[in-house]
Amino acid sequence: MPFFKAPRGKKWTKISYSQSGEDLIIRFIFDQLQIKNPTYIDIGAHHPFYLSNTALFYESGSRGINIEPDPLLFTLFLKYRKKDINLNIGIGERQGEADFYIISTPTLNTFSKKEAENYNNEGDYSITQVIKTPVNSVENIISENNNGLFPQLLNLDAEGIDELIVRSIDYTQNFPLVMCIETISFSTSGNGIQNTSLIDFVISKGYIHYANTYINSIFVRKDIWRQRQL
Template sequence: MVRNRVVNLWEKKYGKLTYAQCGEDVIMKYLFKNYLKKEKPSYLDIGAHHPTYLSNTFLFYKEKCYGVCVEPDPCLYTYIAKKRPRDIVLNVGVGLMDNVRSNFYVMKTKTLNTFSKEEAERYQNHENQKIERIIELPLLSVNTIINRHFKECPDLISLDVEGLDYDILTSIDFVKYRPNVICVETITYSENSTQRKLTEISEYLIKNDYWIYADTFINTIFVDQKIMSKGNAGY
């Protein structure tokens, strides 16, 4: 109770400490400022969901960084565009290739919206969820989004797409586009609600010369080892 009062007093005077689920935005801000020497990192937020709630990028938006948010849900897209007018907000899905369309499953709990039919059905059958509607949306690849909306590769990619994170990561051209930092959800839940870390994501990024800088159990933050000496990296 005392802790909550202190936090509330601090937020009234200085603003929220973090908007992300487990403080990922504060961790990344520290990383960019103290190690990567970037005061205003650009960002690509894939699966933005909400302008502020559980947002890995709103803290950077507040500091007037350049950003692009991708949100397939039309209602959430409209709300994000209204609340974050400086951002470029795209009402599309992210896929492995361009010029295709795919079904987007809008769930009762909007944080679980997904393009994965298997994930949507699993949520509905085992997580007390409901598929409220299915929308057909165009898909763009990460490479196309970066090419169209960034002069250079974004400094940060935040990725949370419910079941398709690994597929999207493997579609990125890491020879051409190397974000300094990648924040991606690396936890999933089985049908009996058992938690499991998605080790294949970490293995793939490590193979592509990224290090694990921090892990909040829900999300893992990776940093490009080519721009940060190993002596500076924390685990």
């Protein structure tokens, strides 16, 4: 049998900025839906590229809304994601102000006091600062920045308030086609618990649980996905 040497080159290279390849899975879904440059809203965006589920799309020509309440992290979006809409706010049930807990590991920053205090039980983490931060509802943000139309991709990593955000969406009128949501509780020992109630809720609103990377769950709108298969 002749020796076969696999060809290498840029043609076969796939770049991912996500923690577990989520952006490549999402890219595949949108390719199947024949949507080349999906719009997005990235809640708890954290960093323009590091562990980002939207950086791949930005570099491919997509545009969206990045929401990052940490003022230090936010400055990076102004520098590296200039063509996006970048908002230095948090998400709440309505427009107002809330306490934002800055944690010694910035990926754990949260608006949830309970979540912030629980980090002490999971490792060497501490609250370094609590700052009053503007918040607004998802509905208001979309109305003010995207002509009221929900972006095609919702990426959500809001440390403790993900369920509040997911349940605030009107799934009968204005909703994303694809959602990527962190659905596992924080754990340094690898014993995180899947938020099955949140997963079941999203499925009940007309989504397929397309993929689970253990950290994040990826959902696609069932009716849109089935139309693509016809």
